[in-house]
Amino acid sequence: MERTLEVIVVPVSDVDRAKEFSTDRCGFRLDIDAPLFEGPRFVQLTPPGSRCSVVLEAGAPVSPGRPRMAPGSLQGLQLCVTDLDAARDTLVARGVEVGPVRHAGPSGWADGRGAEPWNSYLSFRDPDGNGWVVQEAPSPLTRR
Known part of the structure; x- marks a missing residue:
């Protein structure tokens, strides 16, 4: 299933x-x-x-039996794109404050692109402070 x-x-x-x-x-x-x-x-x-x-x-939970989360408490919401530079340019042009492109390496997070096609990220926050991450990821058709 x-x-x-x-x-x-x-x-x-x-x-x-x-x-x-x-x-x-x-x-x-x-x-x-x-x-x-x-x-x-x-x-x-x-x-x-x-x-x-x-x-x-905002306010009472939409789903019954679920506690209310505080605005801004949700972190790590992740969107995937095939072109991180284009996604960054679009967000910036629309007035979103976007962090630098970063990648995860042996010593932690570092500025710039990663060597692998999936290891480049940027981040931003919505007006309440919920944290969003945008990851460059290969097209699902090329991941095989």
């Missing part, structure tokens, strides 16, 4: 601000923006090319 990761809940303090950042600055597609019964507003967005979406959550 297959199991797919389809949705990640991202804790935010202001859904409108987070939605604007995600769509206008990060280029995510808005899938749903609707009230959820008599409870919180349900906003779901998807990064281009991804099957996994994010739900922006």
Whole structure:
């Protein structure tokens, strides 16, 4: 039986601000923006090319029986791209404050690109401080 990761809940303090950042600055597609019964507003967005979406959550949890995460507490959300330089240029042009390109080496993190095609990263934070990482990864068709 297959199991797919389809949705990640991202804790935010202001859904409108987070939605604007995600769509206008990060280029995510808005899938749903609707009230959820008599409870919180349900906003779901998807990064281009991804099957996994994010739900922006402010206030009461969207899913029952789950504790509320504090805005900015989610770290290490990872997006993968085939061209890290193009992704960085796009984010910067849209006003996102992006860290330098780095790679993991024998002594820890170092500035610059890694030697392997999968070992180059950059990072940024959303307006609440949730931490995002962008990894350059070969196309799934060339990973065999």
